[in-house]
Amino acid sequence: MTSRIFRSVFFTSVLTLLASLVLVLGVLFGAFENQIEKELKSEAGYIAYTIENGDMDFFNRFSDSDKRVTLIDSNGEVIADTEADAGKMDNHSDREEVKEALKDGSGTKVRYSKTLTEKTVYYARKLSNGTVLRVSTTQYTIITIVLGLLQPLIFVLVIAMALSLFLSSRVSKRLVKPINSIDLDNPENCDTYDELSPLLHKIINQNRTIAGQIEKARQVQEEFRLITENMSEGFLVIDKSAKILSYNSAALKLLDAEKAEDNVLTLNRTSGFIDTVTTALDGRRAENAMLHGDRTYNLIANPVFNSGEVIGAVIVIIDVTETAKREAMRREFTANVSHELKTPLTSISGFAELMKAGGIPEETVVDFSTSIYTEAQRLITLVTDIIKISELDEKSDRHDWEKVNLYELSQDVIKRLKISAEKKNVSFTLNGGDAEVYGVRQILDEMVYNLCDNAIKYNREGGRVSVSVKDGDKEATLSVSDTGIGIPQTQQSRIFERFYRVDKSRSKAEGGTGLGLSIVKHGAIYHNAEISVESEIGKGTKMTISFKK
Amino acid sequence: MRKHYNEQLAQLNTELITMGALCEEAISGAAKYLIENDESLKEKIFEADSKIDQKERDIETLCMKLILQQQPVAKDLRVISSALKMISDMERIGDQASDIAEIVCFVNQSSIGSKVHIADMARATINMVTDSVESFVKNDIDLAYEVIKHDDVVDDLFIRVKNELISGVKEGANDAEALIDLLMIAKYFERIGDHAENIAEWVIYSMTGKHKTIKD
Numbered sequence: 001m002t003s004r005i006f007r008s009v010f011f012t013s014v015l016t017l018l019a020s021l022v023l024v025l026g027v028l029f030g031a032f033e034n035q036i037e038k039e040l041k042s043e044a045g046y047i048a049y050t051i052e053n054g055d056m057d058f059f060n061r062f063s064d065s066d067k068r069v070t071l072i073d074s075n076g077e078v079i080a081d082t083e084a085d086a087g088k089m090d091n092h093s094d095r096e097e098v099k100e101a102l103k104d105g106s107g108t109k110v111r112y113s114k115t116l117t118e119k120t121v122y123y124a125r126k127l128s129n130g131t132v133l134r135v136s137t138t139q140y141t142i143i144t145i146v147l148g149l150l151q152p153l154i155f156v157l158v159i160a161m162a163l164s165l166f167l168s169s170r171v172s173k174r175l176v177k178p179i180n181s182i183d184l185d186n187p188e189n190c191d192t193y194d195e196l197s198p199l200l201h202k203i204i205n206q207n208r209t210i211a212g213q214i215e216k217a218r219q220v221q222e223e224f225r226l227i228t229e230n231m232s233e234g235f236l237v238i239d240k241s242a243k244i245l246s247y248n249s250a251a252l253k254l255l256d257a258e259k260a261e262d263n264v265l266t267l268n269r270t271s272g273f274i275d276t277v278t279t280a281l282d283g284r285r286a287e288n289a290m291l292h293g294d295r296t297y298n299l300i301a302n303p304v305f306n307s308g309e310v311i312g313a314v315i316v317i318i319d320v321t322e323t324a325k326r327e328a329m330r331r332e333f334t335a336n337v338s339h340e341l342k343t344p345l346t347s348i349s350g351f352a353e354l355m356k357a358g359g360i361p362e363e364t365v366v367d368f369s370t371s372i373y374t375e376a377q378r379l380i381t382l383v384t385d386i387i388k389i390s391e392l393d394e395k396s397d398r399h400d401w402e403k404v405n406l407y408e409l410s411q412d413v414i415k416r417l418k419i420s421a422e423k424k425n426v427s428f429t430l431n432g433g434d435a436e437v438y439g440v441r442q443i444l445d446e447m448v449y450n451l452c453d454n455a456i457k458y459n460r461e462g463g464r465v466s467v468s469v470k471d472g473d474k475e476a477t478l479s480v481s482d483t484g485i486g487i488p489q490t491q492q493s494r495i496f497e498r499f500y501r502v503d504k505s506r507s508k509a510e511g512g513t514g515l516g517l518s519i520v521k522h523g524a525i526y527h528n529a530e531i532s533v534e535s536e537i538g539k540g541t542k543m544t545i546s547f548k549k
Numbered sequence: 550m551r552k553h554y555n556e557q558l559a560q561l562n563t564e565l566i567t568m569g570a571l572c573e574e575a576i577s578g579a580a581k582y583l584i585e586n587d588e589s590l591k592e593k594i595f596e597a598d599s600k601i602d603q604k605e606r607d608i609e610t611l612c613m614k615l616i617l618q619q620q621p622v623a624k625d626l627r628v629i630s631s632a633l634k635m636i637s638d639m640e641r642i643g644d645q646a647s648d649i650a651e652i653v654c655f656v657n658q659s660s661i662g663s664k665v666h667i668a669d670m671a672r673a674t675i676n677m678v679t680d681s682v683e684s685f686v687k688n689d690i691d692l693a694y695e696v697i698k699h700d701d702v703v704d705d706l707f708i709r710v711k712n713e714l715i716s717g718v719k720e721g722a723n724d725a726e727a728l729i730d731l732l733m734i735a736k737y738f739e740r741i742g743d744h745a746e747n748i749a750e751w752v753i754y755s756m757t758g759k760h761k762t763i764k765d
Contacts (some may be wrong), residue, residue, distance in 0.1 A: 013679035263562050266686045278567075375643035 001176065006168035029142055033121075036137060037108065040123040043085040044135040050129055057081065064386035069135045072098055073122075079131065092134075097124040101132045117144045144511060190317070234297075234317030238264045240281060240310055254297060254317050264315070268292070276301045280313035295321045305400040337500040342512070344375035363485055378513075384513040388446065389498070399440040406435045406444070406478050406547075407469045413448045414467065417456060425462045426455075435471035435478070437547040439527045447523040448478065450516040451543055455482035457512065458541070475549055481542035487535040495533070520545075554619045558628075561611055565632055568604040569682035571597050572639050576644035576678050576741060580671035583653050583734065594650040601643030605636045624755075629688065631755035635685070638744040638751075642678060645737045645744075658732045667735060670706040674738045677703060677745040685752045696749035703742035710735040 015425055032267070047069055050058050059080040062069055073078040076093020078086045092098050100107025101124035109122045118142045140148075178192040179199075187203040228235045234251030243265075247260045251356040256269045263278060272290040279286035280301035290297045298318040303310045351368040354360060360368070405432075414428045421428055448467075463483040470477045484526040487495060487502055494500050499514040524531050524545055535541040575597040582586035582590040612633050615621060621629055677699050713734075714728050754760055 119704070241556050242561060242563045263686075265563060265566040265567060265570075269566055269573075269682070269686065270568065271574055274567050274570055 002169050002172040005072060005172050006164055009168050010161055013164060014157065017156065017160070018549055019165050019178040021146075023154075023340065025142060025145065029145075035254055036121055036139065037123070040121060040135050040137060044125045044133060047135060048125055048133050051133060052128055063526075066137055068138075070136070072132045072228065074102060074130045074132070087509075091372060095122075095124075095134075097122040097134065098132050100124065101126045102206045103136075112129065112141065116141055117147075122497035125391035127421055148218040151430075155414065213514045232319070235316075236260070236264060236267075236315040236317070237304075237312065238277070238315065239312040245312065254295075254319060255292065276315065278315065280315065281310060283310045289320075290317075295319060298322075330508075333498055336514075337386060341379065344379045344382075348372050348375045348379075356512065375473070382513045382515075385513045385519060389515055389519055389522055392443070392519065399443065401438060401440055403436050404439050404441050404444050406437060406476060407433060407442070407446075409445060409468055410448055410452075410467045413445065416449070417452050420453075421456050421465070424456055424459060426459050427462065427464050428452075429466040431466065433471060435469045435476040437476050437527070437549075439547070442522045443526060447520045447545065448480075449521050451545075454512075454516055455480050455541075456486065458482065473549075476547045477544055477546045479542055479544040481540060483540045486537040486541055487537055488537060489535075492533050492535060496531075551580075554615075554621075556609065556627065557615055557619070561608065561615065561629070561632060563605060564608050565635065566613065566682075568601060568608065568636060568639050568688050569685060569713050571601045571604065572642045572646075573675070573679055573682055575601065576645050577675050578647040579649040579653070580668075580675055582650055583656070583671055584651075584668045587628050588654075591650050591654070596645040598647040601640055605640045607633060608636045624758075627758055631751040635751045638747045640686045642741050643739050649734050649737050652730045652734055656727050656734065666706055667731060667738075670703065670735060670738050671709055673699070673703050673706055674741050674745070677742050681745040681748040681752070684749055689758060690756055692754060693749040693752045697746050700742050700746040703739060707735055707739040715765050739755050 013090070046346060047058065051071065059069065059071070059082055062082045067083070068083050070081045070089075070092070072092045073079055076091040076095075076098065078089040078092055080086050082088060095106035095109070097109035098279045099347045100109075105126045107124045109124075110119055111122070112119045118138055120136050120138045122134055122136045124132050126132055157267035178190070178196060182190050182192065182196075182200070182203070184203060185207070186199040187207070190200065213366065227547065228246075229250075230348045231248060231250055235246075235248040235255040236244060236251050237246040242261060242264050244264050250259055251267075252258070257267045265274060267273075268290075269290075271289060272288045275284040276288045276290075276299045280303045283303045283305070285303070286301045288299045290299050296319075298316070299315065301313050304312045305313060351372050355365060355368055366446045410430055413432060418428070452465065452467065453474075459465065459482050464478065465479050465482045467478070491502050497500065498515050498518045500518075501512070501514050520543075521531060523529075528545060529545050531548075533541065533546045534544075575594050578590045578594045578597065581587060583592065588752070589726075612629050615629055677696055680692055681696045683689065684696060711732065714732050717728050718725065750760070
């Protein structure tokens, strides 16, 4: 900027200087020339007068070195001259001023020297005797004057240059200083000159736009962060050289990594993971199962395209351990159900086949029929139990919720179980008092029935079953304790599983389906209740259900 | 140009990790085959070995390209030259894993395998290979030193297994072939341990620029 200001200042001063020079010289020179011409004319007038009076000696006396006087006759021959020998001079008849004077009485002519540094002004006048008097004077031309002025001119120019250099640097500094000192964050508080205010306005507007955009970007980022951070699925974004661009904490947790930097393969390098990453970076969607310790993950990787080219990939890691477990349990259940259903059916089919063949004594037929009947009964119980458990599993809303008194319910159950208890010589006691819970009567009845039924089945001959119902501030509890065989500590966690039996042979003999406690557990879950087991081998078992109020 | 260079370096890193992972797969497969006698692993080991060979070629080409086209200096050059050395160690690990897989089927018919400490040796070797790859992947210099130290454990186990086999021969065990095969397997494991140690040494070199000769 300084140099541009300098150039314009300097250019202006040079231009001014030159213009004034030309103007001054032009005006002065014109006036000067007029003056000379006038002078020559009057001089010529005096000399003509002298010569016409016959004073030819004038030429010898003439001492004005500035001027030269020549007398020429009408043929052009030089008669006398103040500076040169007249005889040696050429004929002057071809000179224009002489020609003019001979013709019109007077003539003027200016002639320049060869170098143009000097010029001679001639004035010729025809005298009364027919001769021509010529007066001339030599002076410097305008070029000579300019050349003479050159030295001071250069001196002035140098001064002008120095001055403009100084001025321009000062001006540019003063121009730039306020601009540099603008506080870009608060431009409105700046002390500047008026010409800068459009710039300041622009900055203010731009600041607003930028702030708006930053806020928007931050919001988007925050949204993205919140979404990904609250995902239980691991989330990784990688570029095409497998470098991690973004990740969420779930990804680190799932892959047991402390930090995610650099290559994604540093997090995990099992073949499943590597395959998924490379497939995605090849531009194809990949889905793989991956084992990590005792967990099962599902990896889904999608390539990210930009104008037809893969620029990276997004990897989602889903922990499917629970799903896989549930899947395995479901498969096990199906297998169990099929097996449990098949066993009675096989015996029914076997007995029926024998009877179909005929030739069987009457009493054997009765025996067979009894067996078929028992097995069919078993099947019915089993199917009923399975239906119950499926219903509980689905948490269907078809049940009617009502207030149920657990005490009355227990009384009712004990009444129904009286016969089977008597068969085994087991005595029932019921203590406690009224306790109302909000629930489904049918399911609660089923739960209590199953608990009491088990207490009888797995009791010793002549044992006791005591049911106690208690009502508290926070919860109502129902506990069934027996004096039976008890459950080993190691198997207590498994007794609620479907078809799980502690002692398979015994349970078959008692006619259980293996679903009783499972129904109790599902019923408890349905009612948001908790079950606890206390048991000691050979002494008995106590099952307690606590209903929250 | 520079961007391309960085991409190539990143690719080299990825390829090396992949190759390391394949080595781990091969060696753990071989060990599992030996200990659990799972015949289905055999094919997997051979497959991993051929993949390892292929990776070696790929990485070699990539390193050559990098050196020729990019003229790397300082750490990059060290990383690339270490990579060139590392892949030959990894390739040997792959080969020896498949060698083990070839012999294992003869040993498994004999019950003598369970009497010697070959399983311990296999586990120790797997740990070494895993840790050496891990030290490369995570740029973990301490882990690399651990691997170098751990080689002594494998060497000791080799001597132990050898002695057990010698006493087996002295007692006149009737399956002499299995004893010899086991000795070879033990030797393979010992060699794999050495290769893992080499890898760890190259990891140290690529990071520090100094060759580590184990003193402490």
